[in-house]
Amino acid sequence: MEIMTMNSINVNVKGTTKPEVLREFADMAFANGKVSDAAGFYQDLCLREEESTTGFGGGIAIPHAKSAFVNEVGVFVGRGENEVEWDALDGAPVHCWICLLVPETGGQEHLRLLSQLSRKLMDPEFVAKLKEGSEQDILTLVQGVIS
Template sequence: MEIMTISGINLEMQGKTKAEILEEFADLAVVNGKVTDAAGFYKDLCLREEESTTGFGGGIAIPHAKSTFVTEVGVLVGRGENQVAWEAMDDQPVHCWICLLVPETGGQEHLRLLSQLSRKLMDPDFVGKLKTGTENEILTLVQGVIS
């Protein structure tokens, strides 16, 4: 299976809190066949957030977790109208997310994806397209980074 597909993009995230957004991602991960249990993966995402924030800054966060509930590596992207408090590095709210799904044993893949995406988030053109692009544009954009 592919790491990212069009069905893994939700440009109408409804959550108003970090917990609600993480829950939406857990549900989306199940729908996309990458996670066996939404509640379990949600808990793993929350535990990761307790370690340190995944708020990158500039309105973007990269929630992620290595989890026994993840069956294969995946990337989900979400964007919403709500400005969500996320304890980001710049103390600004977040409205755009890239969620990484990694099996418990996928340490190297986890680091590779996180590194590639973090580096690309320094590029204003990439960030602009992520924040305003269509589903197809975002799919092409992110696949170009993670492949």
């Protein structure tokens, strides 16, 4: 299966808090067959957030978790109207997310995806398309980075 598809994108995230947004990603991952248990994956995302923030800055966060509940590697992108407090590195709220799903044994893949995406988030053109582009734009953009 592909790491990312059109079903991996939600440009209408409803959550107004970090837990609500993480729950949306866990439910989306379950609905797409990427995780075996939404509640378990949600807990793993929350545990990762307790370690340190995934708020990258500039309104973007990269929530991620290596988890026993992940069936296969996946990347999900979400964007919403709500400004969500995320304890981001720049102190600004977040309204755009790139969620990484990696099986517990996928250490190298986890680091590769994080590294590739973090580098691209320094590119203003990439960030603008991520924040304002259509679902197809986002799919093409992110697939170009992770493939």
